[in-house]
Amino acid sequence: MSGHTLGELAASAELEVPANLRRAKGWVGQLLELHLGATAGSKPEQDFPELGVELKTLPISHSGKPQESTFVCIAPLTGIAGVRWEASNVCNKLSCVLWIPVEASADIPLAQRRIATPFLWQPTPAQIHQLRQDWEELMEMIALGEVESITAHHGEILQLRPKAANGQALTHAIGRNGEMIQTRPRGFYLRSHFTYSLLRDVFTL
Numbered sequence: 001m002s003g004h005t006l007g008e009l010a011a012s013a014e015l016e017v018p019a020n021l022r023r024a025k026g027w028v029g030q031l032l033e034l035h036l037g038a039t040a041g042s043k044p045e046q047d048f049p050e051l052g053v054e055l056k057t058l059p060i061s062h063s064g065k066p067q068e069s070t071f072v073c074i075a076p077l078t079g080i081a082g083v084r085w086e087a088s089n090v091c092n093k094l095s096c097v098l099w100i101p102v103e104a105s106a107d108i109p110l111a112q113r114r115i116a117t118p119f120l121w122q123p124t125p126a127q128i129h130q131l132r133q134d135w136e137e138l139m140e141m142i143a144l145g146e147v148e149s150i151t152a153h154h155g156e157i158l159q160l161r162p163k164a165a166n167g168q169a170l171t172h173a174i175g176r177n178g179e180m181i182q183t184r185p186r187g188f189y190l191r192s193h194f195t196y197s198l199l200r201d202v203f204t205l
Contacts (some may be wrong), residue, residue, distance in 0.1 A: 003114060004115055005113060005115075006114075007112060009031055012035075013034055018039055019110075020110060030154065032055065046093060047167070053097070054097045056070055057099075057100050057101075058070065058102065058198075059101075059104030060102065060104060061104065064203070065196055066196050068190070069195075070189060071163065071188075072187070075160055075163075075187055077147060077171060079170050079174065080142060081143070085132045085135055090158070091132075094123060096120065096121070096122050097120070098120055100115060102116065103115075107162070120191070130156055130158075133156070135158055138158070138160045141154070144174075147183055157190060157191050157194040158190060162187075164198065170182040170184060171183065171185045
């Protein structure tokens with residue numbers, strides 16, 4: 001797929017290219033999953049479970065920098081007693097990732113945006129240590145009923161942010177006194193400075 005445009009990939013799959021991504025968020029990832037035969041969909045497992053590989057698109061600017069943080073998975077907000085990093089969905093999803101950089105500058109029409117060179121990544125021991133540290137800090141705050149106090153500033157490379165189609169979507173979480181509260185769903189995200197470091201390592205930018 002490297003070097004091909006999203007329009008070419010859509011045409012080969014007999015799909016229409018949306019006018020923009022405002023109402024079609026996730027379309028690029030779904031298009032690439034279709035071409036590569038990913039089977040997981042929205043299930044809490046890797047996109048290619050038989051291979052143990054997760055697929056992540058990486059929207060990049062003209063200069064090759066990621067334009068946004070990367071969604072990893074939905075964060076569990078209840079029933080988390082005794083959950084360990086090794087058994088977490090974050091650990092599973094990030095154990096081996098096929099990164100696919102895609103042009104995403106606003107001045108390039110969606111159909112003309114090209115696929116850059118994909119690369120396979122497995123975290124180094126140092127990266128695993130930092131990911132685990134961030135995950136444990138965030139999960140401890142959730143367990144202590146502090147989910148509403150978590151901001152995008154928590155976590156060095158892994159952060160927790162609201163993840164929902166709209167502000168009306170609510171889910172259960174643990175309150176400060178151990179009671180059940182209603183809050184917006186949260187998701188784990190990789191910071192863009194971290195994914196940019198992965199690009200630099202691979203392409204020596």
